[in-house]
Amino acid sequence: MFHIVLYEPEIPPNTGNIIRLCANSGAMLHLIHPLGFSLDEKQLRRAGLDYHDLTNLHEHSSLDSFLQTTRPRQLYACSTKGRRCYAEARFQPGDALLFGPESRGLPAQILTQSPDSQVLRIPMSADNRSLNLSNTVAIVLFEAWRQQGFAGSADYPA
Numbered sequence: 001m002f003h004i005v006l007y008e009p010e011i012p013p014n015t016g017n018i019i020r021l022c023a024n025s026g027a028m029l030h031l032i033h034p035l036g037f038s039l040d041e042k043q044l045r046r047a048g049l050d051y052h053d054l055t056n057l058h059e060h061s062s063l064d065s066f067l068q069t070t071r072p073r074q075l076y077a078c079s080t081k082g083r084r085c086y087a088e089a090r091f092q093p094g095d096a097l098l099f100g101p102e103s104r105g106l107p108a109q110i111l112t113q114s115p116d117s118q119v120l121r122i123p124m125s126a127d128n129r130s131l132n133l134s135n136t137v138a139i140v141l142f143e144a145w146r147q148q149g150f151a152g153s154a155d156y157p158a
Contacts, residue, residue, distance in 0.1 A: 001152065002027045002144050003072050003096035004137055007063060007110070010036030010101045017134035019057065025145055026152050028056040030066050036101070063098075063110065072096035077114045078140055079106050080130050082121035089120055091144035093151075102133050 004027050009015045015031070022029040060066040067075070073094035078086065100106035111119055122131060122139055131139075150156040 001025075001093045001148065002091070002141060003030055003070060003094075004028065004141060005030045005032065005063075005066060005075075005096050005098040006133075006137075007032045007098060007106060008034060008036070008101045009133070010103055011133070012037040014102060014133045018137050021134065021138055021141065022056070025141055027141055027145075028058065030058045030060060030070065030096075032060050032063050032066060066096075070096070075114070075118060076140075077106055077111060077119045078121070078136060079111055079119055080121055080124075081105070081111055082119040083116055084118075084120055086120040086122055086140045087143055089118075089144075091147050093148060095144065097137070097140050097144065099133060099137055105130070 002025075004018060004022055006015060006018065006029070009031060015035075015037070019029060021027070058066075058070075060069070073092055073096075075096045075098060076086075076089060076091075077098045079100065098106065098110075100110075120140065122136060124131065130136075145151075145153075
């Protein structure tokens with residue numbers, strides 16, 4: 001339904017949590033290299049528990065490679081530098097939600113190439129830098145899924 005795209009993720013437990021999130025929401029997970037860890041790391045496996053086999057996970061050498069092979073309907077970049085609140089976006093199946101590495105976020109080049117309407121932010125208290133990556137992905141993904149009536153979930157079948 002939705003594509004979660006982690007651009008050069010650095011912290012194994014965050015990616016493990018996102019693996020579990022994608023398995024439980026039906027989202028496809030895409031990892032853009034280079035990764036800051038090995039997919040075999042114990043921390044990643046522990047955070048993802050036994051959900052790794054239930055997640056539709058794809059690796060890509062670059063963001064361009066992802067875009068060429070996947071061709072998402074729309075690409076939304078999630079950043080603290082965004083001007084548009086994530087809840088204002090009208091998500092559709094096939095959209096990709098792009099998140100940057102934990103220590104630095106998405107590169108300026110990606111943000112400047114994206115239309116302002118497709119660079120989303122999550123409101124936060126003043127003087128705070130950012131939320132944890134796995135929390136951010138969960139917030140935005142669940143809003144996108146909510147807009148689709150939680151289609152495909154056990155409680156709200158399609």
